[in-house]
Amino acid sequence: EPEVTQTPSHQVTQMGQEVILRCVPISNHLYFYWYRQILGQKVEFLVSFYNNEISEKSEIFDDQFSVERPDGSNFTLKIRSTKLEDSAMYFCASSPTEPVLASSTDTQYFGPGTRLTVL
Amino acid sequence: AQTVTQSQPEMSVQEAETVTLSCTYDTSESDYYLFWYKQPPSRQMILVIRQEAYKQQNATENRFSVNFQKAAKSFSLKISDSQLGDAAMYFCAYRTLTSGNTPLVFGKGTRLSVIA
Numbered sequence: 001e002p003e004v005t006q007t008p009s010h011q012v013t014q015m016g017q018e019v020i021l022r023c024v025p026i027s028n029h030l031y032f033y034w035y036r037q038i039l040g041q042k043v044e045f046l047v048s049f050y051n052n053e054i055s056e057k058s059e060i061f062d063d064q065f066s067v068e069r070p071d072g073s074n075f076t077l078k079i080r081s082t083k084l085e086d087s088a089m090y091f092c093a094s095s096p097t098e099p100v101l102a103s104s105t106d107t108q109y110f111g112p113g114t115r116l117t118v119l
Numbered sequence: 120a121q122t123v124t125q126s127q128p129e130m131s132v133q134e135a136e137t138v139t140l141s142c143t144y145d146t147s148e149s150d151y152y153l154f155w156y157k158q159p160p161s162r163q164m165i166l167v168i169r170q171e172a173y174k175q176q177n178a179t180e181n182r183f184s185v186n187f188q189k190a191a192k193s194f195s196l197k198i199s200d201s202q203l204g205d206a207a208m209y210f211c212a213y214r215t216l217t218s219g220n221t222p223l224v225f226g227k228g229t230r231l232s233v234i235a
Contacts, residue, residue, distance in 0.1 A: 113163065
């Protein structure tokens with residue numbers, strides 16, 4: 001069964017450094033998302049992406065964050081200058097479609113996550 | 120803005136017994152989706168079950184079923200014949216049905232322990 005993959009599984013970085021988290025969505029999916037989960041807290045939406053554009057972003061997704069689909073398969077999240085509070089689990093998700101009534105084709109499938117630790 | 124509330128931070132159940140996890144949400148919309156996701160210790164998010172708000176019938180997936188009360192804005196998850204592998208964090212989530220690439224809104228989660 002196709003699945004979303006994410007690399008690396010764990011990233012350790014120094015405060016102020018740039019990190020790029022990588023995701024390979026399911027191949028026929030068109031809608032992509034990043035979420036994060038600070039340890040012990042709920043999963044929070046960061047950004048959604050469709051047709052090479054950001055569709056929606058949360059307050060968390062400030063100028064330090066950017067997303068890109070550099071080729072036909074990868075979907076990346078870049079944090080330009082990491083802060084201690086960026087330490088979290090970052091989840092990528094993808095879906096075939098946007099919300100569609102009476103269909104399950106918009107279900108978001110999550111990757112296994114990347115644990116980011118900022119020291 | 121929509122909010123999702125899970126009032127039980129932790130629950131436990133004996134193996135083979137039934138447990139119900141609570142979820143309430145707040146929205147002014149009439150069409151939306153509700154989901155339960157499971158997060159085992161590996162921390163991967165796994166879809167357990169989904170419910171479309173326009174459907175009167177409660178969704179079921181094998182041992183998992185929901186009690187969807189639209190007027191009360193309640194969406195509880197029932198796990199029957201609990202197994203050790205059901206031990207995980209369970210997140211309730213909401214998604215609007217407007218057009219566009221709308222995100223999921225999650226509750227804070229309920230940690231379920233299964234006792235052998």
